[in-house]
Amino acid sequence: MPQTCRASRAVFDRGEALARVCGNLALLRELAALFLEDAPCRVRAIRSALQTRDAGWLWRAAHSLQGSAASLNARAVRETAARLVALGRSGDLVAAAQLLPTLERALDRLRPALAELAEDRPAAAGSTPPDRPTPLPWRRPTLPESCP
Amino acid sequence: MKILVAEDDRVARRMLETVLAEWGYEVTAVADGVEALRELTRADAPQLAILDWIMPGLDGGEVCRRLRAEPNARLLYLIMLTVKSSRADVIAGLRAGADDYIAKPFDPRELRARLKSVLRRLQGKSAPEAKALRELVTIGACTLNLRSRELRDAKGREVPITAMEFSLLKTFLEHPNQVLSRDQLLSLTRNREWEPFDRSIDIRIARLRRKIEEHPERPKAIKTVRGGGYMYIPRAT
Numbered sequence: 273m274p275q276t277c278r279a280s281r282a283v284f285d286r287g288e289a290l291a292r293v294c295g296n297l298a299l300l301r302e303l304a305a306l307f308l309e310d311a312p313c314r315v316r317a318i319r320s321a322l323q324t325r326d327a328g329w330l331w332r333a334a335h336s337l338q339g340s341a342a343s344l345n346a347r348a349v350r351e352t353a354a355r356l357v358a359l360g361r362s363g364d365l366v367a368a369a370q371l372l373p374t375l376e377r378a379l380d381r382l383r384p385a386l387a388e389l390a391e392d393r394p395a396a397a398g399s400t401p402p403d404r405p406t407p408l409p410w411r412r413p414t415l416p417e418s419c420p
Numbered sequence: 421m422k423i424l425v426a427e428d429d430r431v432a433r434r435m436l437e438t439v440l441a442e443w444g445y446e447v448t449a450v451a452d453g454v455e456a457l458r459e460l461t462r463a464d465a466p467q468l469a470i471l472d473w474i475m476p477g478l479d480g481g482e483v484c485r486r487l488r489a490e491p492n493a494r495l496l497y498l499i500m501l502t503v504k505s506s507r508a509d510v511i512a513g514l515r516a517g518a519d520d521y522i523a524k525p526f527d528p529r530e531l532r533a534r535l536k537s538v539l540r541r542l543q544g545k546s547a548p549e550a551k552a553l554r555e556l557v558t559i560g561a562c563t564l565n566l567r568s569r570e571l572r573d574a575k576g577r578e579v580p581i582t583a584m585e586f587s588l589l590k591t592f593l594e595h596p597n598q599v600l601s602r603d604q605l606l607s608l609t610r611n612r613e614w615e616p617f618d619r620s621i622d623i624r625i626a627r628l629r630r631k632i633e634e635h636p637e638r639p640k641a642i643k644t645v646r647g648g649g650y651m652y653i654p655r656a657t
Binding site: 292293294296299302303306307310332335336338339340342343344345350354357 | 427428429430431432434435438439442472474503524525527528
């Protein structure tokens, strides 16, 4: 497999993601849209946790992002988030801060693929909008802007 | 069949909710542990729940503990949802009272097959019988898979055991906090190789202790009862 294909599939393997939802393309598109809505909030939470040196808040936010990425088979984001979880749990905020740009770059590479997938999503007649994302309520958020 | 999904992440929750509904389950989806506990203690609660390990409010482990601590515990099969790398979370969850676990990202075919297997066992079973059928149990510092007969240590590494050792472990698990004499162990394991008053069981148990106990010289799981035999003491959750 060419290097570019391998790199691309490491970011997002559409085929594997589709298999994970039993071939339900409409569902995959919906999940892609949810991820694109929620990921910025998770990253802001991670950044805020690093600023306030809150390791517990950090690993919980990274854990949420890891789970979302795992559901979509977004390997690079999942693996980087997993490393952040481990660093947060061990209290190594210095290494976690150094890893944050890697996570952001992985998300930047993932975003176009998911956006393309989500934008093809037709609006179902009479459908109710997806529920709002669950904020991270383990403590009062001190984010620069509210999560949706 | 009703099933509860407790998962704070919207993507994972929506995915589970949709695939489970497609498979014919009646799904209730919640986003935190407090809500999960409320739903699972209702009179018409689902018999089966998939709980994320890390959640707002109460985490999955605490939900398991509180449900299992109920004096009139309903028949509930609890599946914990964890991330693949966290073997420590898996073991902690099983100790908290979960019956099984699924690692993210999960294979939907595996999930579906597991759920069908659970359904077969839940249908027509009483709570004590269903409890006896739980596949993964902790004993000492290890986890024993009653179906595959695999014993794994706290780090998830397989610990080889013989068929006889498995029989011994299963017998202890089926008789917690009961003194079992050597003859009773002989009878219960139905091992035809043993002669009456066979003392080799002491050697077998010493070997088992080396495999399952954190400190074999100070066993906590399989205790010796002087003049009586041996007793398995489950670890408190």
